[in-house]
Amino acid sequence: MSSIISRRRHPAAGYAAVAGGLVAAGVLYSAFSGGGASAAAPAQDSTQIAQGHALFESSCSSCHGLDAQGTSQAPSLIGAGAAAVDFQMSTGRMPAKDLGAENDRKPTSFTPQQISDIAAYVASLGGGPAVPAQSEVSTEGANTALGSELFSTNCAQCHGFAGAGGALTYGKSAPSLNASTPTQIYEAMLTGPEAMPVFGDGTITPAEKRDIIAYIVDTRNETNPGGLSLGRTGTVTEGLLGWVGGLGFLVLIAMWLTAKRRDHAKGESESSTHE
């Protein structure tokens, strides 16, 4: 103790006091703010966050509010997380064309770096799932059979058994998964965009998510048997055409077979006027 007191006039003492105060404040802050979501958010580069904030203000804040707090038109993004931003923007759903319950997939006008910046900014607002790394969405060694079972149980009711999409209530629809990247599928399960329920890591583990992605990717690489495929239902359209067209042709043949001949009808007009 006496040694510290004796050195308090030391030129470096002021710096040491400030550094010690900052460390203490940081420890106290982290102790009081608790673990939870904010602790899970990875440390982001402050310049990236600043760039993301600038992009957010120019492109997103008109609906989501200047501080992403949400408005009457669009929800708050605090706690939405980087994965939700990456999904919505990389699929072109955000920025939205108009205000509605659903936005369709369209080409995005943002670069991956810009999307990453905005995602970093939104993540810095607090918590939310992070964008999965490439290794997390890799289908290398995934169990496609289990993925098929999980897809049938949890996904097929809306997206169809081959991921072709389907109808929901009041005009909404579940989109086709044919253009989705593994990262986007993973993010969709994690964040539950639009009407889709959330399939968090507690209900479908990361390994099971990779199995599901493997099933989706494998299925769309399969040869599609049908002409107008109806979501890989098979050769139903051809069958319908064959059935209707073929039967119609046979009916025409039967009508021709039983029709009266015109040349005789002319010659024997008297006898052939009555059926």
Place this chain on the structure above:
Amino acid sequence: MSETPEEPTGPRRVIGTPSPAPKAVDVPVEPSQPAFSAEPENPKRAKRAERIVAALFVLAFLAGCGFIAAFVGLEIGSSTTPKGANAVVAAMRSNYALGTCLSIALLALGAGSIIWVRHLTPNIEIAEERHELASEPKDRKSFKRDFAEGAAISQVTKRPIIRRTMLLATAPLALAPLVLLRDLGPLPQTDLRHTVWKKGLRAVTLGGLRPLRPADISTPGSLITVIPEGYQDDQDALAKAGVILIKFAPGELHIPTNFNGGTMVSTMNWTVDNIVAYSKICTHVGCPVALYEQTTHHILCPCHQSTFDAANGANVIFGPAARALPQLPLMLDSEGYIAAASDFVEPVGPSFWERG
């Protein structure tokens, strides 16, 4: 109708032999109708049609010969043909040859016949009248007499013991088909009213078979399909026991009420940490119903568009379903896992006759 020919008075017939009555009633040709000429109106066209028909028949002949030749000539899978993929190719080749030849033969034969009829035979309508359905009075009288006579000869009226034992002998055989109906399966009894869910039985995910804690479904808007633990291979049990768990944000879930034992009771204490469990089987015709929209809390059945309001006791808000999805009472077991607090209090799935 004209008079029928006189019945020949032959020897008396025995029951079971053909009737001596005439087999068919002749339709007389009205003498006023002129006999038609077999000569076609246009000999030139008839000649051309004749050639076409003959050509088609020759084609049918050749194709028929081709069928026989293909059957005899093309080897399939015999010792002369190598085994493996070539045998498949050989069989395919043989099938194509046989099918093509037979098709051409039958088609040419049919087409030739049609052209023959349509272009060469005269176009005349011939009415062929039916005889009256009822037999002649004479025949009916004769039948009655023969029947009585046969009965007398067989002595079936005189010897009741034979008559009765004969009836007795046929009775079990007549009843046998009714007994065979039993093979359609046991009666459902009370199976439709119960599932395998019972107090303390954990819910596990379908596929991963992991039990769940409320923390695993912590995000509002989460949905997961669960089954009773240990029943993953029991399809009969799973057919009724499929359940969806839905997590709500605090305050989103309205107090579900349930008609239990004649009184409406709150089922809020059936939920765990804003997680509610509904039967996955549609109350209309039993499709798996899990199209859940977390924004509107609608559960949609993909088969007939029955829509249930998950935030409000899964009541029907659209579609043909007549009842809300049954709610499964939930509780936490001693290790903190989500488990059933009891079986469903009402039958799951489609309505049935005795459901009441």
